[in-house]
Amino acid sequence: MDFGVCKFSIIPIRLAPKHESEMINQMLFGELCKIIEKEGQWLHISLIHDNYEGWINEVQLLQISENEFKRLNSIAPYHSLELVQLIKSKTNNQLFPILLGSSLYSERTKEFKLNETEYIFEGNQSEPLKTVDRKQLLENSYLYLHAPYLWGGRSPFGIDCSGLTQMTYKLSGVNIFRDSSQQVTQGETISFLSEAKKGDLAFFDNEEGEITHVGILISGNSIIHASGKVRIDQIDHQGIYDWEKGIYTHNLRIIKSLL
Secondary structure (H helix, E strand, C coil): CCEEEECCCCCEEEECCCCCCEEEEEECCEEEEEEEEEEEEEEEEECCCCCCCCEEEHHHHEEEEEHHHHHHHEEEEEEEEECCCEEEEECCCCEEEECCCCCCCCCCCCEECCCCCEEECCCEEECCCCCCHHHHHHHHHHHCCCCCCCCCCCCCEEHHHHHHHHHHHHCCCCCCCCCHHHCCCCCCEEEHHHHCCCCCCEEEEECCEEEEEEEEEEEEECCCCCCCEEEEEECCCCCEEEECCCCCEEEEEEEEECC
C-alpha cells in the first residue's frame, strides 16, 4: 500500500481519472490518503479522515513512505483557523497560501515536517480538543458564512452542504463522513426539534425520500447551511423556511447528534 499527503493549498478530487471529470470532493493541505491504484498520471485514492474515494493527478500529491504515513497519522493535527494564510517551506524558503481547515502537524509548535520538507506556520490554529465546545463549533461554522455553493467544495471560496458540516466538525477536532447520505448514518437520533442542541445536524430529503441536504442547528428555530451560499435561515418541524423567498426550501427528515 502506498500513501500520500496533500502538498498544495487545495486540489480537486474527481469522479474519473481525467481533468474533464466531475469534481466530487477536495483535498486540503496536510490531509493524508492511501493510494489504491494508478492509471496513467492519475491516482485512485482513499482519504484517511473519512475513507472517501476519488481520483487526483499524481503531480499534486506528495507520496510518502509507510513509516512517514504512520508518523503523521499518529499525530492529532492542529488546523488553520485563517481564511487564507501563507505557510513557509524552510527547506527552499518558499511561501504559498493554505486555507481554513488545513491540517498542521505542529504539536504545540509552529514548525513541522512532511517528509524532509520543514514548514513554519505563523497563523492562528486550533488545538485538538478532548471535548467539543458546541458554542465554539458554531463559531467555526460562521467562518464560512457567505461562501458560494460549490458541488464537492470544502473551502471558504466554495463549499457544499455536507462540506460545511464536515469542515465545521473538523475544526472542532471531530472527523465525520463526507456526504449527507453518509453523515445521516452517524450519531444518535433526536426525536423533536425542541430537544436538539446547538451543533446538532438536521437532514433533509427529496420527494423520493433520499437524504439530499444537511445543515447545522444554531437554535430551535435557526440553521446554518449551504444553499446557493452559506447562509442562516429559519427552521421548524416542516423544514427550512427562506424568508427572502417566502417559501420552504427543504423538507426536514431527521435530526442527529454526533457529539
